[in-house]
Amino acid sequence: MRISVIGTGYVGVVHAACLADLGHEVIGVDIDAARIAALTQARAPMYEPGLDALLARTVREGRLRFSTSLADAAAFARTHFLCVGTPQQRTGQAADLRYVDAVVEGIAPQLRPGSLIVGKSTVPVGTTARLARVLAARAPHSEIAWNPEFLREGYAVHDSTHPERLVVGVTSPWAETRLREVYRPLLEAGVPFYSMSPATAELVKVAANSFLATKISFINAMAEICEVTGADVVTLADAVGEDARIGHRFLEPGLGFGGSCFPKDIRAFAARAEELGVGEAVTFLHEVDAINTRQRRHTVDIARELAGGTFGGRNVAVLGAAFKPGSDDVRDSPALDVAAAIQAEGAEVRVHDPEAIDNARPAHPELQYTLDVSKACEDADVLLHLTAWPEYRRISPAGLAAAVRSPRMLDARHGLDLARWRAAGWTVRALGRPADGTLNAAPVAAREA
Structure with missing residues (x-):
């Protein structure tokens, strides 16, 4: 044909x-x-x-x-x-x-x-x-x-x-x-x-994306509660996901969703529902969106704590620019959003990504970019893991410690072996997990592999 x-x-x-x-x-x-x-x-x-x-x-x-x-x-x-x-x-x-x-x-x-x-x-x-x-x-x-x-x-x-x-x-x-x-x-x-019918087919797509976005924001809402109670959101997600009615897919805590689909699709769905006079049926999507945005601000807050309470005069290394691994797409990238917010507070931010730098540079020219992880981390006061590329799981934390000014790391994607980083002398934080490392479930990315 x-x-x-x-x-x-x-x-x-x-x-x-x-x-x-x-x-x-x-x-x-x-x-x-x-x-x-x-x-x-x-x-x-x-x-x-x-x-x-x-x-x-x-x-x-x-x-x-x-x-x-x-x-x-x-x-x-x-x-x-x-x-x-x-x-x-x-x-x-x-x-x-x-x-x-x-x-x-x-x-x-x-x-x-x-x-x-x-x-x-x-x-x-x-x-x-x-x-x-x-x-x-x-x-x-x-x-x-x-x-x-x-x-x-x-x-x-x-x-x-x-x-x-x-x-x-x-x-x-x-x-x-x-x-x-x-x-x-x-x-x-x-x-x-x-x-x-065409109307049903149109709704299948936006309903699917809305449901998946809701799963992501739900587990990130649980992460907020875990942080104030000393619970571990990764272990929580594992246990909840074993319920066959819920499942593990997209029940993955972290920095949240971005890209060209989920953010704009749930907003457009809510807007269309308002036009049709049934906006109250999907009011929860506004909170799904708000939780996702809040997770980015929360990541900046934790990074600031690790940096000693201020970004002024600090060097911050960022691992990841794409909105997700396996793509060079930086549209509504949570990683770049966080990096830009930190830069705006006075830090010098260097970003590494194996594929997305050419797209990231025109989107955020104020940031520095490199294809060398060691160069990104040179004299860094804080290291942020913001996109779960598999390459980052292979980094030697002991070797990287020699490049940074202060071995402090925030894993916002739950893709790294936190016990291994702590054993190499790093101070480690992760969204929704105990700061003292008392609970150490397997990294999310490792469980998916």
Whole structure:
């Protein structure tokens, strides 16, 4: 089948490459000419494990190509996946749908009869119905459906080729049949396929993200209580997660969530509920967001305590800039948020990250950056572990102690072996854990490995 993928960001470029890998002929379209030029040379615009090899293979074999023209997409295919961004509005909490609207309005007059637009972007409930009215007026022989993505940055290729489920929101058997054909190899491999109304499909994505964000904020709320009671949130999370009704996934205490999805999605969901007159049903999402933001401020407070009560004249080393390991994405990064707040209080902050420095530097040019962990920690008064890259678990605390001015470390991601660091002479703190180290459960990252 010939397919176009419009928008070549995190979702679009992975989706295009994976569709080509399934055997389809795919054209990826974006208005960013420099990005398209790089993709034509099989150079991915972001770090995503496995993507470079997948791009190289599908481009080389001729199943994937790229263009800056919607006209090329309309002429090439009758199935068009819409993968443009839906960021938070600058002046409010709601989703900014200008890019979605622009693509539909731009391609509609060029669609051939029998075309299907398939949205993958995360949108407020009711968006498909609104865009269907646009198509009815400008491309009456075409349809629109919604097929939300459930990709995790750092695992996006795997999640595309081995999805837990496929969700499609359609208004006709014809559209469902088309999408079953698109995903036929996955369906034959046994991937569950859920066909439903577009409104339900739109809600599946935001409901899933809201629930996962709630789990993260819940355990971080427990961390606050643990700190004032002397309890250990890591041990608490382990015990609670053994309940099969709850589970361990996303019940992981730490600095909280960031990135391009959870923060803006829960805000947009709450804003849309207000528009629909049912805002009270999701008021808890405001507290989920508040807990997440509060965790960043709390991390700064603990770091300040470790620094002796002030950041003025202190050197602070930060391990991590990306919002999560396995990605170079720094959008709404908790790590950079904390680093910038500390810098604003008078510290000199040096940041290390194995992949995200090129993206972090323009976002926060006031910070210093290095690809050398030892350089980041040189003469540091405090070391902060803010992104749980596996590389940081391999650091020798004894060796690193020689580089710092004072061996004091805050593990905000519960990914390090605190007993090992203490044995090497470090003063160690961790969010939601006893300051004296009386309880030492295994590091979160070690348990996941």
